[in-house]
Amino acid sequence: MTDFVLSEPGNLRLPRRLLDLIPGILLLVAIGYLGKLTEQSLSAYGKAHALALPNIEYVLWAILFGLVIANTVGVPKIFRAGVATYEFWLKAGIVLLGVRFLLGDVLKLGGVSLALVAIELAVAIAFMSVLGRAFKLRPKLTSLLAVGSSICGVSAIIAAQGAIEADDEDASLAIAAILALGAVSLFLFPLIGHGLGLRDHAFGLWAGLAVDNTAEATAAGALYSDAAGKFAVLAKTARNATIGFVVLGYAIYWASQGAAKRVENKAAFLWQKFPKFVLGFLAISLLATAGLFRGDQIASLANLSRWAFLLTFAGVGLRTDLREMRKQGARPFIVGALGEVVVAVITLGLVIGADALIGL
Amino acid sequence: MTDATPSGEPAPRRLLGIDGWAVLSALILAALVWADLLPAIRW
Numbered sequence: 001m002t003d004f005v006l007s008e009p010g011n012l013r014l015p016r017r018l019l020d021l022i023p024g025i026l027l028l029v030a031i032g033y034l035g036k037l038t039e040q041s042l043s044a045y046g047k048a049h050a051l052a053l054p055n056i057e058y059v060l061w062a063i064l065f066g067l068v069i070a071n072t073v074g075v076p077k078i079f080r081a082g083v084a085t086y087e088f089w090l091k092a093g094i095v096l097l098g099v100r101f102l103l104g105d106v107l108k109l110g111g112v113s114l115a116l117v118a119i120e121l122a123v124a125i126a127f128m129s130v131l132g133r134a135f136k137l138r139p140k141l142t143s144l145l146a147v148g149s150s151i152c153g154v155s156a157i158i159a160a161q162g163a164i165e166a167d168d169e170d171a172s173l174a175i176a177a178i179l180a181l182g183a184v185s186l187f188l189f190p191l192i193g194h195g196l197g198l199r200d201h202a203f204g205l206w207a208g209l210a211v212d213n214t215a216e217a218t219a220a221g222a223l224y225s226d227a228a229g230k231f232a233v234l235a236k237t238a239r240n241a242t243i244g245f246v247v248l249g250y251a252i253y254w255a256s257q258g259a260a261k262r263v264e265n266k267a268a269f270l271w272q273k274f275p276k277f278v279l280g281f282l283a284i285s286l287l288a289t290a291g292l293f294r295g296d297q298i299a300s301l302a303n304l305s306r307w308a309f310l311l312t313f314a315g316v317g318l319r320t321d322l323r324e325m326r327k328q329g330a331r332p333f334i335v336g337a338l339g340e341v342v343v344a345v346i347t348l349g350l351v352i353g354a355d356a357l358i359g360l
Numbered sequence: 361m362t363d364a365t366p367s368g369e370p371a372p373r374r375l376l377g378i379d380g381w382a383v384l385s386a387l388i389l390a391a392l393v394w395a396d397l398l399p400a401i402r403w
Contacts, residue, residue, distance in 0.1 A: 091382030096389065280383030284390060293393070296400060300393050303403040 017081075024082015025311070028089070031069070031318070032310035035062030059222045059313050063186070066317020075318055086315020090215050091277040093308030094233055098284030099293060099301040106234065106285050109205070112358070113238035116209055116350045120239075121246060123346050124150035128339045135335050140166040140259075143250050144174035145332060149339045153178045153213030156243050159273050163251040165260045176328045177336040182216035183320050185340065190223045196348075202355045204228035208235025209347040212340070215316045218309060229309075237278055244273035 039058040046053035125146045132142025147160040161171040193203040204221045211217040214236050221232025254260035263269050392398045
């Protein structure tokens, strides 16, 4: 996976690096906007001709257009640096989305999410370890898959790879498996949610807890409804916040096996692995709760957040290269997929239980 | 991040990372909206 290069050290000067990002960003804008236009035009066409066309969200169009491009003509090199900025738009969008949450709600739902995350983590990690052994995967690959499926996909795997000194091959296998599974869940979850008649809050929480990768979880929520998208982001953000603890746990385990460096300063380690955008999200939510923004300003910020997510969804499609994933072999996928199904079923039970108990 | 590279040169320091840039940009946008310097953004 190419990293977002704005802050990467390199020989190129900053203006040149920013210039390199422009073609890819324009591609994200074009695909995202095309998705939005397609949704609007189809619904206008349906209305004008009194046709009952299925209402397909811009989220799905943007992802599909990206997928088609990535898997037919491929993404030419000139666009790649800019396309990799999708993660930046995702995080900026999440921070801006903070404006739609009162801090009290964040603490309440974030707290519920964290409690559910703790259960989910324990189950996912235990189950993945058993599966990894049954399928004779390399132990560190199993650790990476467990981290990826229990917390947050790619960024968790990258954080864990460094900490447990896993090799690049294991990391790319785990990333490919998690990305493929994320792509599948993104389409499956909304279908299951509608089938079960889940309410927006419950579905959002479920998607945030069970779909891997923040971008895919956000997209799955947004596909369901605007409100579900908002709650998916909150639950996923709470899940992301636990990344440092889990990675630290694995680092300590592998160090005790003599297969990784010891972690000297645990507080510094936790801070280093903590996703800092969570703080930005809390800060904006705090400002909104303090009444700093007027109603129309809140609406503008929420719209800015939607525009940022639009670029993210285009990027999700563009970076999903199914051909590349097929090359990686079936076993990591099977282990990942089985783990994923268990996580999805358990979190669904937890969310329905929590909804019945405390009313989400 | 300040570790020396094998050649003995200090590795370049990572300034903000994606998270930092994203938070900074979002806060700047929020400040612009708050100061009514960005016209209402429509969706």
